[in-house]
Amino acid sequence: MTRPPFLQAPLAILFDLDGTLADTAPDLAAAVNFLRTERGLAPTPYAVLRPTASAGARGMIGAAFGLTPADAGYETLRLQWFDRYQSAMSVHSTLFGGVTELLDGIKAAGMAWGIVTNKPARFTDPLIPQIGLAHAGCIVSGDTTPHAKPHPEPLLEGARRLGVLPQHCWYVGDDLRDIEAGRAAGMVTVACAWGYCGAIEPAAWGADFLLDTPADLLEMLRGMADAGIGARMSA
Known part of the structure; x- marks a missing residue:
């Protein structure tokens, strides 16, 4: 898959879970x-x-x-x-600050959003409603498809479930494998420096964007909307 030759506002945004949406x-x-x-x-x-x-x-x-x-x-x-x-999955786990506002802003803009995580469904299914993410447009767990990230298939499955072509999706994650998976799926990739990030500095991951807070992503999306940068509706 190849990315469009110019940046477009997404029709959908897919998120990693641990370290991206939720501080687990x-x-x-x-x-x-x-x-x-x-x-x-x-x-x-x-x-x-x-x-x-x-x-x-x-x-x-x-x-x-x-x-x-x-x-x-x-x-x-x-x-x-x-x-x-x-x-004891949700004793201290919470959404990161600004995530609720980000998701509300995505919904208000008419974009879809979903979760693609390597966390097994055994944990994902009960945890997501407990931490306030039950309104996700799709949930793809680590065992939903035969592959886990950094393979692109979970992200492609997320796009299919949202009914959006992969090239019109962005993928947001806090680990190198998130960026590798997003790139392999043909999606714009966003590295979130507010997450856990691991041993390799996010600046070295090759993401399309590196952002410090969920509010930065919301500001970017609003800026694109204000500039009239829309996504094409066809392949």
């Missing part, structure tokens, strides 16, 4: 530290765990226990972490 790291970290305290170990500092939150079990268990998926004991910890997290 506190509950993710609490679950892995529960496993540590069960084993008589001191909690891993939150400042160490937070940047790994977008990497899910691999990131959290790697940071808290120094294990990779290839190591003995990793799978047991992963399953226990899943169970613990599922029991």
